Amino acid sequence: MTHDKPIPTSRPHDDSDPLDFLSNLGEDVSAAQQALFSHPEMAGWLERTPGLGHEIPWTIASFTDETGRRVSGLVVAGSFTNGKWDLTTEFVLFTGRARRPGAFLTVDGSAVSVRPQGSLPGVGPRRPDCMTLLKEVQAASMAWAAKPSLRAHWAVFATTHGCGPMPDTFVELRFEDKCYRGLLIDGTLDSTGLWDMEQYVALLLPTGRTVELLADQADSVTFLTGGEHYDLKRFG
Structure with missing residues (x-):
């Protein structure tokens, strides 16, 4: 990755x-x-x-x-x-x-x-409207479905951690002037079964590119599919 x-x-x-x-x-x-x-x-x-x-x-x-x-x-x-x-x-x-x-x-x-x-400075343009975000979720989901290696990895991850048959958590991470939105396809779950955003996470972007980010270094982490603002992190 x-x-x-x-x-x-x-x-x-x-x-x-x-x-x-x-x-x-x-x-x-x-x-x-x-x-x-x-x-x-x-x-x-x-x-x-x-x-x-x-x-x-x-x-x-x-x-x-x-x-x-x-x-x-x-x-x-x-x-x-x-x-x-x-x-x-x-x-x-x-x-x-x-x-x-x-x-x-x-x-x-x-x-x-x-x-x-x-x-x-702010982090640049505001988050897109709901319809644009839904298209991004759809694009990321289609990119996941088109890659056998990602599907196979998720099958193992989901079986181990009790997740659904496909990734459905769409998040936004902002780092000053950089912004990443995508499906969470790998990472660590905490004791309650939620994503641990103090660890590395892998995002599948709507473009089909996979990035691995240290979420704890983000200025903000937003779970867009759940509507919850997770946390606001410190600057360095």
Whole structure:
């Protein structure tokens, strides 16, 4: 199988304005993402700002409130023009980090001094619509059915692990600017019988190409057939 393991990289930051809690911008954005994607109000905010994390970069900003407390967080809504957030107008800051749930704060950028602490680029175009995804699933399934070696391997795997007669788990893994969607055709199952996304997995892409990826290095893993956002991983 083809080994294809994109490794995300961290980025330097301005030491004169150290980021909260963590040592670099990549880790700070990653911790904020983890909190955001586990927050119960996540879906609503992503619908409000559909390009967030795609065409719109992940941006950390900070301001000092009326009590003198410094508040920093991830910008999730507001006016985004000319490739950047306009932090002189009203915007929404999400203050969560990793296991700390945080809150969505509406900030009047004209009333406080806001400082952008840095941005990491999004992962490119958003996920295709449902019909396009269904065509991708169909193409990957047909590619699997057309390869006797893949069918034979799955027969052994399915017998060993109690899976169905053909692979039916379609996932998306994103590594910064690279995105892979395909059928899970090999990997490790955990004690509950679910795919262990801390290990190598093999994906059969709609093009018929097989790639082997270390899922634990992905920025995000989404089980598209189950509708569940699995996890959001740290940048390197």
